[in-house]
Amino acid sequence: MRIRVLILFALTLLVLHACQKENDTPDDTNDMTDPMVSESDTALFDLNNVPFENLSDYHFFINPSELEPHPSLIPYDLNTALFSNYSSKQRLVYLPPETSATYVSEGQLTLDFPEGTVIAKTFYYLNNFNDPSQGQRIIETRLLVRREGKWEAYEYLWNEEQTDATRIKSGAITQVEWTHYDGVQRNEYYIVPTQNDCKGCHELGEDLVLLGPKARFLNKDYAYADGTMNQLQKWESLGKLTGLPDMSEVPKAATWGNENESLNDRARAYLDINCAHCHNDAGPANNSGLFLDFYETDSTKLGFCKPPVAAGGGSGGLFYSIAPGNPDESIMIYRLNSLVPDESMPELGRSVIHEEGLQLLRDWVSSINGECQ
Amino acid sequence: MNKYNYLFICGVLLATLFLNSCEKDNDPPDDFDPTDTPMDTTQTPTDTTTMDTMDVVEPTWKVWEFSADDYTATAIQDAFIDMEAGDTVKFGAGVFSFETGLSIDDKNNVVIMGAGMDETILDFSNQIDVAGSGAEGLKVTANNTILAKFTVRNTIGDAIKVKDSEHFTFYKIKVEWTDLESEDNGAYGLYPVSSRHILIDGCVAIGASDAGLYVGQCEHVIVKNSHAERNVAGIEIENTKHADVFNNTAVNNTGGLLVFDLPGLPAGQGSHTRVYNNIIENNSLVNFAPEGNVVGYVPPGTGIMLMACNNVEVFGNSIGGNNVMSIGLVNYEVLRELGAADWDDPTYIPHPRAVNVHDNIIIRSNDCPENLNFMGTFLTSIFDDCEMPEVLYDGIIKPEDYVTEEAMCLKNNGPISVGILDLGGYPDDFTPYMAADEFDCTKEGLPDVEVEAPVWGN
DSSP states (O other), X not given: OHHHHHHHHHHHHHHHHHHHHHHSOOOOOXXXXXXXXXXXXXXXXXXXXXXXXXXXXXXXXXXXXXTXXXXXXXXXXXXXXXXXXXXXXXXXXXXXXXXXXXXXXXXXXXXXXXXXXXXXXXXXXXXXXXXXXXXXXXXXXXXXXXXXXXXXXXXXXXXXXXXXXXXXXXXXXXXXXXXOTTSOEEEEEEEEOOGGGHHHHSEETXXXXXXXXXHHHHOSEEEETTEEEEHHHXXXXXXXXXXXXXXXXXXXXXXXTOTTSOHHHHHHHHHHHHTTTTSSTTSTXXXXXXOOOTTOOOTTTTTBTOOOSSOGGGGXXXXXXXXXXXXXXXXXXXXXXOOSTTTSSSSSSOOSOOHHHHHHHHHHHHXXXXXXX | OOHHHHHHHHHHHHHHHHSOOOOOOOSOOTTOOOSSOOOOOSOOOOOOOOOOGGGOOOOOSOEEEEBTTBOOHHHHHHHHHXXXXXXXXXXXXXXXXXXXXXXXXXXXXXXXXXXXXXXXXEEOXXXXXXXXXXXXXXXXXXXXXXXXXXXXXXXXXXXXEEESOEEEEEEEEEEEOSSTTOTTXXXXXXXXXXXXXXXXXXXXXXXXXXXEEXXXXXXXXXXXXOEEESSSEEEEEESOEEEEEXXXXXXXXXXXXXEEOOTTOTTOOOEEEEEESOEEXXXXXXXXXXXXXXXXXXXXXXXXXXXXXXXXXXXXXXXXXXXXXXXXXXXXXXXXXXXXXXXXXXXXXXXXXXXXEESXXXXXXXXXXXXXXXXXXXXXXXXXXXOOOSEEEXXXXXXXXXXXXXXXXXXXXXXXXXXXXXXXXXXXSOOOEEOSSTTOOOOXXXXXXXXXXXXXXO
């Protein structure tokens, strides 16, 4: 009985909510003279009904098991991406018809996305890292949905048949296996986060935020079906990005594995995307005083000769976040090389050591001159 | 206004109906029955607060019930995500087993309850030990919330961590690790941190590798009627402002009760802690903290240690059988010299001050201290092993150098001796000595701490 009353009550609220919506002023629409192609004239789904129980309800994929996206979604990539236990990630952005993102490049801010935007990130494992033709296993899709000026996070777990994914709230632990770059068969735990875990990373101040789509990480070429083009310029050409300055003014993060770029730039890009979402002056790790964002210039805040403040046992008995020239004496290296809960960094989302990334940072710390007093 | 706002306001209105009664009484609840009920000691502070049970209304919003015979961990976590203001999540008697930690985030006015402290067990013995999954058993951010009548067992990390929360009550919660004296046990049992108006009432903590009942960086806290045993630190109040700790028992820990202020924490230093009418006995357990933890310096045989704290009143306690120090007054410099983190905060004051210890019963046994760690060995080497004074003061700041308002007073504690270690000149020029009348002063008592936290209503 009580449940029925509750449902009635909830329905009433929904109705009220709907009425309210009609009175809202519509979002500022852009005066785009050249809207996108016909596929995107109508929205793929009704934002009011988000979250859907099944991923297929959003109509994002034409061929789900191949992760083939609907043409109105734009695939994108990042110069350097957050390490997620060696999973591959497909990134798609859906912008509602006749809307566009606005260019922003400061600090930890991403591009500013309009109401109804969905970022869809799908995590999957190639069966053989050296041979994509051997297939893949899709694990999960995370959606970040822009509604009423805020981001909402939803989590979808793919079925065994790889045909669709179902919404879950409370996470899951599964096991994944693959043949690694070195030919070794790997078998690891994979942790699907709970809804409450999202803001462990996606939080800036009090708000849920995006991490990846920052101008400096999007500033790269992408091989689209109709040719390769810089992503930001492509979005602009599609009418999906406004305010893009001259490309010479757009910051660009290095690609961590590209040895043609400087060691310092690569390491800083790696720290920016893997650490700085917490380690910035407004992030959850601001009490550590260790700030690892792209624009940080204070060497102590970057960790050089910086004693630990809040590391507890996580310091590994070492004295400095970064001991110049000495990776083995650096807490940063120690924690990235740890699999002990409460010690390992990043705190969430890494249950495997990123050997190649760790080597990059070891090389970087080794290259730094100086001595701590 | 969307429906969530609407529901929230409804929840707030409801909450004001059933949760507005505040912590009003220092009496133990009727059915609290540890065999070691605190004795009535020489002085009982006046209770200025009284509980008006008429204000306490049972929650009437949705009740999510789980039976130990038929549950899934996912359904329970889903309930923690989906519950709304005013809801209750109710566990039946029995064991609920989990492979991953549970979390409650951004909730108001909820009750999480079991069928009884020893009847409902949330068991994390099978928690998967994998980095990146979070090591706590239950991680909570919630306001006006009660956790009541269940046990959390064998978590990899902290048992129950409550962060950034206000008006929060732990009532008859037990946290325990059944593998005793293992450094692999989680650090903290009950762990409210960076929170305000916290009530811990009738709780039990056993086996923590750091502190069993640990309050860190909080304001307005009461810890009462609770019991801590076989932890490294039984009860610890750290960088916390306005805490009353009374009618508790801390027995057979490494250190019974600690009031610490550490440097470099966002909350800054604490102040105003009262420790009264507690039983703090036979704390001589081997120190099994993992290397690097600050409590790792606490020597087995410690009753109460007050470090770098200020405005602390210790009275009416029964402190017995803690054979290195019944009460230690400690400068953080001592720990720093032993390897604890340095600080660069100019506002941090490392020496204890304005400490008022009076009207306690302090008796050490004649047993020699055992299981000593480095600090314990050092301290006992200064004195003839089994003839330790009841109170130890590091003496880095000379007692006579304290200004009056920061002076430390020891009064009416019976025939105790006080050792002043004179560590300021260590190792070349230090001469420990026994205090004569250095601490013979009286201080005005601290006021009752006011805590506005929901009260269990039945």
